[in-house]
Amino acid sequence: MMDFLVATVLKIALVMGLVLLAVAYLTWLERKVIGDIQVRYGPSRVGRFGLLQPIADGIKLMFKEDIVPANADRLIFCLAPAISIIPALIVFAVIPFGPSFVITDVNVGLLYVFAVTSLGVYGIVLAGWASNSKYALLGGLRSSAQMVSYELSLGLSVVGVVMMAGSLSLVDIVEAQKGSWYGILPRWNVIPQFLGFVIFLVSSNAELNRAPFDLPEAETELVAGFHTEYSSMKFALFFMAEYANMIGASAMATTLFLGGWQGPLLPPVFWFVLKVFCFLFLFMWLRATVPRFRYDQLMGFGWKVLLPLALVNVMFTAAALLMFA
């Protein structure tokens, strides 16, 4: 029992440390990548290639004044950043990083991930409401409406994967994608569940409030959306939550659709990180390339296109499984 506890605590410390480090350097990478795409340098002054930039940013935010606006709901204002970051971090408790490296393999892993990530909405809507700022309120409302709308298609897009694996445990879902078709094509869910994969990617991009779905923080009209009034470390927590969610979504896409840690020759953890990185790069690329939606287009797309498509995908998968398996 004692060994188990010590091993678990060490694993948690390792995973959380690595995720937070990845979050810090993801901000650097995003600025660098978008800078390159837009033919700018990006961060280049602090350290070689600007590599110390995230650390400088962190220290700066640490020493900033923590402002709580007048008439704000103090308790909720202080709780909201924590409500955002905690779900974003604890998702990693069930994600299998390698064949024997998962913090805990619960039999409802997928359900746990969805339950936890949907809590992030509370952080955003409470932040918007507690700030007593019009921009923050509008941003929070828009964000919550958008997140709940796209959560439907997100939830439906993985039902096909669950049917193929016959389990909700993420370890089982990765195991179910072992082997290959005809010796060349890997048995990854992305091939039979391609429509589900696309719906998952688009919806998770919307869930993350990232471009082209970044209306909640459309800076030209809402300043910064729900975190307009936040400063210092509380602002940093929202920022970290956004990037941790991005890593979480990429890790989920990898686990559910790209065979998780599986790959030839190289060590499993390397394959996992590589696949996650590909998704992260895709998210950055989208942000640098695609213009923002209009709000009615956004809601219409979620409810009238993605939701029916996801339902079709579920019934189609169900029929195909009975006919061919």
Added chain:
Amino acid sequence: MLIEYLPILLFIVAAVLFAGGSVLLSSLMGPRRPDRVKLEPYECGIAPVGLARERFSIKFYLVAMLFIIFDIEIIFLVPWAVIYRELGWFAFLEMGAFLLVLVLGLLYVWRKGGLEWDEPEHRAARRDHGAFPAARDLEGG
């Protein structure tokens, strides 16, 4: 069985400690010089008008209600999907009937205009005058 959830609990504790600790640390290290103007909510540089917690569009409420209906549908789909291979055609037909009812509900909401976000006159104006209708086109309807 429940021992599998202990690491999750520990992870939550670690995340809470991280969130609380970093906010506490920054409030200890940062300066504290509040004044009346600094504490005003940001409104593009002019003095804020009234409270921010005003009435907002009923449509957000409608979206929330629709979300609950369809989210519960997904919750019913998940256990069905897990044992789907064992149940076979029976499960297919049962879930088909269940989904049909909800799809009919979605179509009803759609026909009633519950999924339209902008006002009908704005939509018509955009149809007749392009993506960025001028104000006079909107008023004319």
